[in-house]
Amino acid sequence: MADDGVPSDGVLRLGGRSFGPGEFAVMAILNRTPDSFFDGGATYATEAALEAIDRAVADGADVVDVGGVKAGYGEPVSETEELRRTVDFVAEVRARHPELIISVDTYRSGVARRVGEAGANLINDTWSGSDPELAGAAAEVGAGLVCSHVGGLAPRTDPHRMAYDDVVADVIRTTTALAERAVAAGVRRDAIVIDPTHDFGKNTWHSLEVTRRVDELAATGWPVLVAPSNKDFLGESLDLPSARRGPATMAAVSVMAWLGARVFRVHDVAGVRQALDLIAVLQRTKQPAYTRRSLV
Numbered sequence: 182m183a184d185d186g187v188p189s190d191g192v193l194r195l196g197g198r199s200f201g202p203g204e205f206a207v208m209a210i211l212n213r214t215p216d217s218f219f220d221g222g223a224t225y226a227t228e229a230a231l232e233a234i235d236r237a238v239a240d241g242a243d244v245v246d247v248g249g250v251k252a253g254y255g256e257p258v259s260e261t262e263e264l265r266r267t268v269d270f271v272a273e274v275r276a277r278h279p280e281l282i283i284s285v286d287t288y289r290s291g292v293a294r295r296v297g298e299a300g301a302n303l304i305n306d307t308w309s310g311s312d313p314e315l316a317g318a319a320a321e322v323g324a325g326l327v328c329s330h331v332g333g334l335a336p337r338t339d340p341h342r343m344a345y346d347d348v349v350a351d352v353i354r355t356t357t358a359l360a361e362r363a364v365a366a367g368v369r370r371d372a373i374v375i376d377p378t379h380d381f382g383k384n385t386w387h388s389l390e391v392t393r394r395v396d397e398l399a400a401t402g403w404p405v406l407v408a409p410s411n412k413d414f415l416g417e418s419l420d421l422p423s424a425r426r427g428p429a430t431m432a433a434v435s436v437m438a439w440l441g442a443r444v445f446r447v448h449d450v451a452g453v454r455q456a457l458d459l460i461a462v463l464q465r466t467k468q469p470a471y472t473r474r475s476l477v
Contacts (some may be wrong), residue, residue: 196302203466205457208244208446209237213266241454248286275300290314297322308336316366325372328359332382376406388414399441408446409433
């Protein structure tokens with residue numbers, strides 16, 4: 182370990198996989214909700230969801246992130262219902278794809294414990310430790326943890342007139358403190374990532390500032406996860422509906438990859454995989470597939 186407590190080798194270890202510095206992980210989004218903001222419930226049904234995971238794996242996903250509750254406001258979802266949408270499904274995915282890293286997007290410790298027992302490797306706590314027992318639950322089942330920033334908002338609430346002296350400084354302070362709290366609760370240091378959490382507790386200006394300063398998060402030594410895919414800060418920046426934000430998403434992903442982000446939660450797995458592979462070649466952490474031009 183480094184003197185500051187961050188793993189000195191910089192390797193992120195989840196399930197049986199390892200991602201060293203300069204290696205990018207693609208996290209596919211899988212919403213087991215009937216009211217997803219982007220797909221409107223297209224993967225709510227079990228068979229549709231399993232087929233979507235098969236496609237994501239074929240397209241190069243390293244991780245799949247399963248969510249049983251819509252992130253934003255909407256119909257209340259009880260813990261019992263969230264468990265119904267996720268636990269058996271995680272077990273089925275684990276049987277179907279033994280090597281896949283399975284993440285579950287939940288802010289509830291009871292759900293984290295059950296999905297971990299079913300085979301999840303990572304708990305994606307999008308709501309910044311709102312359940313103080315969640316990190317301990319992740320530790321109990323040997324799962325990693327995503328530590329996020331939402332500016333103090335309660336789960337499933339939208340930001341309203343959020344203000345920061347320096348949003349990036351606030352993100353760093355919050356996420357690194359949550360990471361250390363997770364370590365104290367028993368989560369392995371090399372299974373923790375921090376997430377600035379675009380649009381959560383932030384207006385468009387905040388999300389843009391986080392995007393252009395991701396290198397400051399990476400400089401903490403904790404692996405950085407980013408989830409800009411089709412989000413409102415892109416739509417407001419370019420006046421685009423969610424269905425037309427794909428190229429903007431790719432631009433944001435590419436900028437943040439160059440600045441040091443390591444894990445990318447996205448809808449377009451194949452496109453992002455290709456972009457990240459080229460960035461790795463440009464950064465000399467990956468070799469070109471072949472080089473025949475002007476040589477033969």
